[in-house]
Amino acid sequence: MRRRGPAFWCLLGFTLCVCAFLIVPVGMSMLAGVTVNYQSGIGSGMTLRWVAQVWDGYRDTIFRSIGIALACLACTLLLGVPAAYALARRQGALARTIEELLVMPVAIPGLATAMALIVTYNTLGEFRTSWTFILTGHVLFTLPFMVRSVLAVMGAIDLKTLEEGAASLGAGFFRRVFTVVLPNCRSGILAGSLMVVTLSMGEFNMTWLLHTPLTKTLPVGLADAYASLRLEVGSAYTLVFFVMIVPLLIGIQVLARPIELGTKATRR
Amino acid sequence: MSRSNRLLLLLFLPAGIVFAAFFLVPLGQLFVIGGTGKEGWSAYGAILTNRNYFNSLVSTTLLSASVTAATLAISGIAGVFLTRNRFWGRVALVAMLTFPLAFPGVVIGFMVIMLAGRQGVIGDVTEWLTGERLVFAYSMTGLFIGYVYFSIPRTILTVMAAAEKLDPKVEEAARSLGAGPLRVVRDVIVPGLKPALLSAGAICFATAMGAFGTAFTLATRINVLPVTIYGVFTEEANIAAAAALSFVLGVLTWAVLALARTAAGSTVAAAG
Amino acid sequence: MSEAPAPLAIRLERCGKTFADGTRALEPLDLEIRAGETLVVLGPSGCGKTTTLRIIAGLEEPDPGGRVLFDGTDVTPVPIESRRVGLVFQSYALFPNMDVRGNIAYGLRIRALGKAGRDARVDEMLAMMRIEALADRRIDQLSGGQRQRVALARALAVRPRALLLDEPLTALDAKLRDTLRVEIDALLRRLGITSIYVTHDQSEAMALGDRIVVMDHGKVAQIGAPREIYFAPASRFVAEFIGSMNRLEGRVEAGRFVTAAGAIPWPDAPPGARHVLFRPESVRLAGADSAQLAGTVSAAFFLGDRTRLFIECGGHSVIAETAERREFARDAPVHLAIDSDALLTLKDSQ
Numbered sequence: 001m002r003r004r005g006p007a008f009w010c011l012l013g014f015t016l017c018v019c020a021f022l023i024v025p026v027g028m029s030m031l032a033g034v035t036v037n038y039q040s041g042i043g044s045g046m047t048l049r050w051v052a053q054v055w056d057g058y059r060d061t062i063f064r065s066i067g068i069a070l071a072c073l074a075c076t077l078l079l080g081v082p083a084a085y086a087l088a089r090r091q092g093a094l095a096r097t098i099e100e101l102l103v104m105p106v107a108i109p110g111l112a113t114a115m116a117l118i119v120t121y122n123t124l125g126e127f128r129t130s131w132t133f134i135l136t137g138h139v140l141f142t143l144p145f146m147v148r149s150v151l152a153v154m155g156a157i158d159l160k161t162l163e164e165g166a167a168s169l170g171a172g173f174f175r176r177v178f179t180v181v182l183p184n185c186r187s188g189i190l191a192g193s194l195m196v197v198t199l200s201m202g203e204f205n206m207t208w209l210l211h212t213p214l215t216k217t218l219p220v221g222l223a224d225a226y227a228s229l230r231l232e233v234g235s236a237y238t239l240v241f242f243v244m245i246v247p248l249l250i251g252i253q254v255l256a257r258p259i260e261l262g263t264k265a266t267r268r
Numbered sequence: 269m270s271r272s273n274r275l276l277l278l279l280f281l282p283a284g285i286v287f288a289a290f291f292l293v294p295l296g297q298l299f300v301i302g303g304t305g306k307e308g309w310s311a312y313g314a315i316l317t318n319r320n321y322f323n324s325l326v327s328t329t330l331l332s333a334s335v336t337a338a339t340l341a342i343s344g345i346a347g348v349f350l351t352r353n354r355f356w357g358r359v360a361l362v363a364m365l366t367f368p369l370a371f372p373g374v375v376i377g378f379m380v381i382m383l384a385g386r387q388g389v390i391g392d393v394t395e396w397l398t399g400e401r402l403v404f405a406y407s408m409t410g411l412f413i414g415y416v417y418f419s420i421p422r423t424i425l426t427v428m429a430a431a432e433k434l435d436p437k438v439e440e441a442a443r444s445l446g447a448g449p450l451r452v453v454r455d456v457i458v459p460g461l462k463p464a465l466l467s468a469g470a471i472c473f474a475t476a477m478g479a480f481g482t483a484f485t486l487a488t489r490i491n492v493l494p495v496t497i498y499g500v501f502t503e504e505a506n507i508a509a510a511a512a513l514s515f516v517l518g519v520l521t522w523a524v525l526a527l528a529r530t531a532a533g534s535t536v537a538a539a540g
Numbered sequence: 541m542s543e544a545p546a547p548l549a550i551r552l553e554r555c556g557k558t559f560a561d562g563t564r565a566l567e568p569l570d571l572e573i574r575a576g577e578t579l580v581v582l583g584p585s586g587c588g589k590t591t592t593l594r595i596i597a598g599l600e601e602p603d604p605g606g607r608v609l610f611d612g613t614d615v616t617p618v619p620i621e622s623r624r625v626g627l628v629f630q631s632y633a634l635f636p637n638m639d640v641r642g643n644i645a646y647g648l649r650i651r652a653l654g655k656a657g658r659d660a661r662v663d664e665m666l667a668m669m670r671i672e673a674l675a676d677r678r679i680d681q682l683s684g685g686q687r688q689r690v691a692l693a694r695a696l697a698v699r700p701r702a703l704l705l706d707e708p709l710t711a712l713d714a715k716l717r718d719t720l721r722v723e724i725d726a727l728l729r730r731l732g733i734t735s736i737y738v739t740h741d742q743s744e745a746m747a748l749g750d751r752i753v754v755m756d757h758g759k760v761a762q763i764g765a766p767r768e769i770y771f772a773p774a775s776r777f778v779a780e781f782i783g784s785m786n787r788l789e790g791r792v793e794a795g796r797f798v799t800a801a802g803a804i805p806w807p808d809a810p811p812g813a814r815h816v817l818f819r820p821e822s823v824r825l826a827g828a829d830s831a832q833l834a835g836t837v838s839a840a841f842f843l844g845d846r847t848r849l850f851i852e853c854g855g856h857s858v859i860a861e862t863a864e865r866r867e868f869a870r871d872a873p874v875h876l877a878i879d880s881d882a883l884l885t886l887k888d889s890q
Binding site: 090 | 272276277280284286287293297345346349353363366367371374375381382420421449477479497510517521525526
C-alpha cells in the first residue's frame with residue numbers, strides 16, 4: 001500500500017468539497033420541507049404539514065407524472081427494443097446514421113423540440129390538450145437512451161452468432177427472440193427502463209411548453225410552487241420529488257456496475 | 269438475405285414512423301414557420317441583426333463557455349483522482365457526485381435560491397461575517413453556479429471512463445525517463461484525456477446553451493437565449509420569430525454535439 | 541426420438557458467393573461429400589472455407605445458379621432452421637442465459653420432445669461427452685475445453701443429418717487441442733455421421749479427414765485423401781501449404797537431376813523438368829561417398845524428437861529433418877542424399 005502523500009489529501013479535500021457543493025443543497029432542500037418555519041431555522045421544529053399540503057394540492061400532478069413515465073416506458077420498450085435489434089443486426093453506415101438521427105432530440109434543446117411539436121400539431125385540439133402530447137415529447141427524448149442501452153448489451157453478447165446457433169437447432173425467428181435474444185438483453189433493457197422512467201419524471205424543458213393547466217406534471221408543479229407559494233411548500237414538494245427519484249437513481253447506479261462486469265464476462 | 273432485411277425494416281418501422289411524424293416533420297415545419305413572420309426569411313439572420321437577440325446570444329455563449337471551463341477543470345481533477353485512488357467511501361462519493369444527473373433545471377434553480385437567494389444560506393453567512401447579505405441567485409452568477417451544478421455529474425462520468433482507459437504503462441515509461449509527477453500530468457495524462465475532455469466539454473457547452481429550467485426559475489433579469497425565445501413566444505406571441513430562433517439554437521447545439529461525437533464514442537444525457 | 545438418420549450425401553453445384561460490398565469470397569465450385577465421410581476444408585484465412593461451410597449450413601445463399609443438394613434433393617431455398625444440420629462454432633455460441641442442461645436440451649425443446657424424453661437424451665449426451673458433472677453449471681463457469689464439449693453435445697442431441705464444425709479447436713491451447721482432436725475423431729467415426737470440418741491447421745486436417753479440400757482465394761486447389769495431398773500435391777500452393785517442401789532448380793540429364801549443389805539420381809524424371817521437390821524428412825544425412833548434394837549448416841533447431849536443419853546448398857536453402865542425436869555446428873559441412881521415390885514434381889511443372 002503506497003504511502004499517501006500531501007497531494008492525495010489535498011485532492012481528497014477538493015473532491016469532498018465538490019461533493020459537498022452537490023449534496024448539501026439537496027439536504028437543505030429536503031430539510032426545509034419538513035421545517036415549521038424556514039426563517040427561524042430548524043429550531044422552530046419539524047412538521048409534515050407542508051408535505052401534507054403538497055399532497056392535497058398536487059396529488060393529481062404527481063400521479064400524472066408517474067402515469068406518463070410508465071406510459072413512456074411502455075412506448076420506449078415497444079418502439080426501442082425492436083429498433084435496437086434491427087440496428088444491431090444491420091451494422092454499417094446506414095445503422096450508424098439512424099442512430100445519430102435518433103439522438104437528435106437529446107442533442108437539441110427541449111425548447112426547440114417542443115416548439116416544433118406545437119407549431120405542427122396545434123390544430124389538433126384533442127391531441128394538443130391531452131397528456132399524450134406531453135408523452136410524445138418524453139418518448140422522443142428518452143427513446144435514444146433505451147436504444148443505446150439495449151444496443152450496448154447486444155453488441156457485447158455477439159448477437160449474430162447466438163442467433164445462428166439457435167437457428168441451427170431449429171429455432172425460428174420468434175422463438176429465437178423470446179428464448180435467446182431477449183433473456184440475454186435483460187440487463188440492458190432494465191438499465192434503459194430505469195433511465196427512461198427517471199428522465200421522464202424529471203423532464204421540464206419540453207413539458208413546460210407542452211403542458212396545459214389540466215395536464216401538469218411534477219416538475220411543472222414544482223415551478224408553480226416555487227413561484228407562488230411559501231419556500232417551505234416548495235421545499236416539501238422538492239422533498240417528494242427526491243423521495244421518488246432517488247431510489248431510481250440508486251437502481252441505475254447498482255445496475256451500471258454489474259452490466260460492465262457482466263459484459264466483460266460474456267466477452268471471454 | 270433480403271428476407272431478413274425486410275424483417276429488420278419492419279422491426280424498425282414503428283420507431284421510425286413515430287420519429288418521423290413527431291420529430292422530423294415538426295422540425296421541418298418549424299423551419300418553414302420561422303420564415304413566415306413579417307420579416308420573412310431574414311428572421312433567420314435576426315439573431316445577429318436584432319440587438320436584443322444578439323446580446324442574448326453573446327451572454328449565453330459567454331456563460332456557457334465559462335461554465336464549460338470551470339466544469340472541465342473541476343471534473344478533470346476530481347475525476348482522475350477518483351479513478352486513480354481506492355479508499356474507503358470511494359464508491360459512495362462517486363454515487364453522490366453523479367446523483368444530480370436527473371434533476372430538472374427547476375430543482376437546481378430552487379437550490380441556488382436556497383444557497384444564495386434572499387433567504388439563502390450564503391446570505392446568512394456573509395451577514396454574520398460582514399453585516400451585509402450577499403444575494404446573487406438572481407444574476408448571472410447564480411445561473412453560473414446552477415449550470416456548473418448540473419454539468420459536473422455529466423462531465424465527471426465521461427472523464428472517469430476515459431481515465432480508466434489510460435494505459436498506466438505510458439506513465440511508467442515517462443517516469444522511467446525522469447519525468448516528475450507534474451510533468452507526467454502535463455505530458456501524458458492531459459493529452460491522453462484530450463478526446464474525452466473535448467467531447468465532455470462540447471456536451472457541457474451545448475447543454476448550457478440550450479438549458480431553460482434553471483434560468484426560468486431564477487427568472488426576471490437574466491437574459492439567456494432559451495428564456496428570450498420563451499419570452500418571444502409567450503409574451504410577444506411572435507411565433508415565427510420564436511420558431512426561427514429556436515431552430516437556429518437547435519442547429520447550433522446539434523452542430524457542437526456532432527463535433528463532440530467525432531472526438532469520442534458515446535454521448536451522455538443532455539438535459540436541464 | 542427417432543433413430544439416427546442414415547448418413548447424408550451432400551453436393552454443391554456451381555456455388556459461388558459474392559458479398560454485398562463486392563468481395564468475391566467464393567468462385568463457383570462443385571463439391572461432392574460422400575455419406576458418412578469426414579471432409580476437412582483446409583486453407584489460410586480468407587480462402588473461402590468458412591463461406592463454403594455456411595452455404596452448406598444455410599446461413600448464406602449461394603450466388604444465383606448455385607445449388608445445394610442433400611441426398612439429391614435441392615435444399616438451396618431451405619433456411620437453416622429446417623435443414624437439420626448440427627453446427628459447432630469457433631466461439632461455441634452457447635446461450636449464456638441457460639445452464640449446460642438447458643443448452644443441450646434447446647433443440648429437443650423445439651422438436652417438442654416430452655420432458656422425460658428430453659432428460660433422457662440430455663443425460664445420454666452428457667455421458668457421451670463425459671461432462672455429467674457439469675450438467676447444472678452456468679456457461680460462464682466453464683473452461684474452453686468444457687464449452688467445446690457442451691457445444692458438440694448440443695449440436696448432436698437433435699440427431700442432425702450432418703455435422704458442420706467451423707474451426708472448433710482454434711480458440712484452445714495446443715495441448716488441449718491435441719486431446720480434443722483425438723476425441724472428436726473417435727466420436728465422428730463412432731457416429732458415422734457426415735461431417736464437414738473447417739480448419740487452417742494442416743496437422744488437424746491430416747489427422748481428422750477422410751478427404752481434404754485445400755482452398756486458396758475462393759477456389760479449390762486440390763481434393764484428396766491426406767496421403768495424396770501430402771505426397772502428390774497438385775500445385776505449388778498445396779505443396780508449400782502442407783508441411784514444408786524443398787524445391788531445387790536444375791535440369792534432367794541422363795537419369796539424374798543436376799543442380800548447383802550436386803546431382804540426384806532420378807530415373808523416373810519427367811523430361812524437361814526444371815524443378816524437383818522433396819519433403820524435409822526424405823533428406824538423409826549421408827557419408828561423403830554416397831553423397832548426392834553438398835552444403836553447409838546455416839541453422840539447427842533441436843526440437844526434442846528430431847532436429848530441423850537449414851542447409852545452404854548451392855545458393856538454395858534446403859530444410860532437412862533428422863532423428864540423429866548429434867549436435868550440428870554452424871557452417872559445418874554436410875552431405876545429403878534423397879531416395880528417388882521421394883522426389884516429387886507438380887502436374888503444372890512448377
